[in-house]
Amino acid sequence: MHRRFRFFAGPVPEAACAVGVGSPAAAFGFTYGTQDAFSGGESGAFGVRRPLRFLAHRLEMDEEQVAELAAILNDLKTERAQAAVEERRSLTAYADAIAADSFDEGGASEAGKRRVQSSTDVQGAVLKALRKIHALLRPEQRSRFAYLLRTGALTL
Numbered sequence: 001m002h003r004r005f006r007f008f009a010g011p012v013p014e015a016a017c018a019v020g021v022g023s024p025a026a027a028f029g030f031t032y033g034t035q036d037a038f039s040g041g042e043s044g045a046f047g048v049r050r051p052l053r054f055l056a057h058r059l060e061m062d063e064e065q066v067a068e069l070a071a072i073l074n075d076l077k078t079e080r081a082q083a084a085v086e087e088r089r090s091l092t093a094y095a096d097a098i099a100a101d102s103f104d105e106g107g108a109s110e111a112g113k114r115r116v117q118s119s120t121d122v123q124g125a126v127l128k129a130l131r132k133i134h135a136l137l138r139p140e141q142r143s144r145f146a147y148l149l150r151t152g153a154l155t156l
Contacts, residue, residue, distance in 0.1 A: 058148065059141040072132045079125035086118035126156060 052073065056066045093111035097104040137145060148154035 090115040
C-alpha cells in the first residue's frame with residue numbers, strides 16, 4: 001500500500017493481510033499480525049528479530065528460553081530453506097522432462113519423489129520443533145502459545 005494512502009485510510013485490518021505468503025517469513029516459519037521477520041532489522045530486548053521478540057514478550061520468556069527458541073526456529077528455517085531448494089530442483093527436472101524430444105518419465109518421477117520426501121522432511125522438522133518448544137515452555141506459556149496459534153496471531 002502506498003505510504004501516504006496508508007495514513008489517510010488508517011491501518012489495514014489484519015484479516016486483509018497475507019503475511020507469510022511468498023515472503024521470507026514463510027521460510028522462517030513464524031509470522032504474526034501484519035509483520036514478519038523481515039519487516040525491520042532492529043533488535044529487540046534480547047537482540048533477536050521481531051517474531052522471536054514477539055514470542056518472548058507475549059510468553060514472558062527468560063533469556064535462556066529465548067536463546068533455545070532461537071536455535072529451534074533456526075533449525076526449522078534451515079529445513080524449510082532446503083525444501084525450497086528441492087522445490088526449485090524438481091521444477092527444473094519437470095521442465096527438462098517436458099523440453100526433451102521424448103518425455104523423460106524416470107526424471108519426472110524422481111523429481112516427484114524428491115518433492116514428496118522434502119515435504120515429509122519439513123513435516124518431521126515441524127513436529128520436532130513443536131516437541132522441543134513444548135519441553136521448553138512452562139505450562140502457562142504453552143497455553144498462551146496455543147492461544148496464539150488458534151487465533152492466527154502466530155502461524156507455523
